[in-house]
Amino acid sequence: MLIAGNWKMFKGPGETAAFCADLLQLLDDDAKGVDVVVAPPFVSLQAAVAELEGSPIRVYAQNVHWEEEGAFTGEISRSMLIAAGAAGAIVGHSERRQHFGETDETAARRASAALEAGLGVIACVGETLAEREAGETEAVLRRQVEAIAVAVPEPPGELDVAYEPVWAIGTGRTATPETAQEAHAFIRGLYPVERILYGGSVKPENAEELLAQADVDGALVGGASLDALSFTEICRTAARLSRS
Ligand code: PGA
Numbered sequence: 001m002l003i004a005g006n007w008k009m010f011k012g013p014g015e016t017a018a019f020c021a022d023l024l025q026l027l028d029d030d031a032k033g034v035d036v037v038v039a040p041p042f043v044s045l046q047a048a049v050a051e052l053e054g055s056p057i058r059v060y061a062q063n064v065h066w067e068e069e070g071a072f073t074g075e076i077s078r079s080m081l082i083a084a085g086a087a088g089a090i091v092g093h094s095e096r097r098q099h100f101g102e103t104d105e106t107a108a109r110r111a112s113a114a115l116e117a118g119l120g121v122i123a124c125v126g127e128t129l130a131e132r133e134a135g136e137t138e139a140v141l142r143r144q145v146e147a148i149a150v151a152v153p154e155p156p157g158e159l160d161v162a163y164e165p166v167w168a169i170g171t172g173r174t175a176t177p178e179t180a181q182e183a184h185a186f187i188r189g190l191y192p193v194e195r196i197l198y199g200g201s202v203k204p205e206n207a208e209e210l211l212a213q214a215d216v217d218g219a220l221v222g223g224a225s226l227d228a229l230s231f232t233e234i235c236r237t238a239a240r241l242s243r244s
Helices: 013-026 042-052 078-083 094-100 104-116 129-133 137-151 177-190 204-211 228-243
Strands: 002-006 035-039 058-061 088-091 120-125 159-163 195-199 218-221
Touching (some): 002 195, 002 228, 013 042, 013 228, 035 088, 035 120, 058 120, 088 104, 129 137, 137 159, 137 177, 159 177, 177 204, 204 218, 204 228, 218 228
Parallel strands (some): 002 218, 035 058, 058 088, 088 120, 120 159, 159 195, 195 218
């Protein structure tokens, strides 16, 4: 199981160092056996890496470009992330797709380049409310997943896919465990990726029922990952379920 915290545009270097120190204190033996990732903003990567050094908690960026360098204002390269100590990156998040013109193709290019450089990747897919209501969920997931599969035909263990229904992100409206399971099983049938994470309003109160689903192998947590206590609570639930 993998529990990843996507901090989005929250926490500068100072807050990041304080959060990571708390996390190390809180993530005791109860949370052993679960992979933990935090994904702070770019400027806070080094603070997180420094604070978490020597611990199994890995630090991911929230994006990565496929070129080594060049005229790509606002982007960041794989080697820059590696130099900052990051172990991987999230790609294709729906907020990138909705607000910043990310496409299936660019998300796939990012994923493939990052994996080539030895970084881990969490590649995000998921339908909008309008797409779900129009009965297009499977078609959308197929299109998004196939773009990744074309770029990375044999998914390595370092690639995780996150199913994040857009209507469940930051809305407090979680997919039911059955809806999540159905989408995860569909994705698994398309692409033999080892772990499929669920994301969208995951909280300590609903983590157990979601993580207990057969094809849910972890969670990508936004809002609830900003608080060390609630994030730890979700990690503990995952650890308990992986032991049972
Ligand atoms: P949320 O965000 O947990 O705040 O809904 C999840 C995500 O966007 O990764």
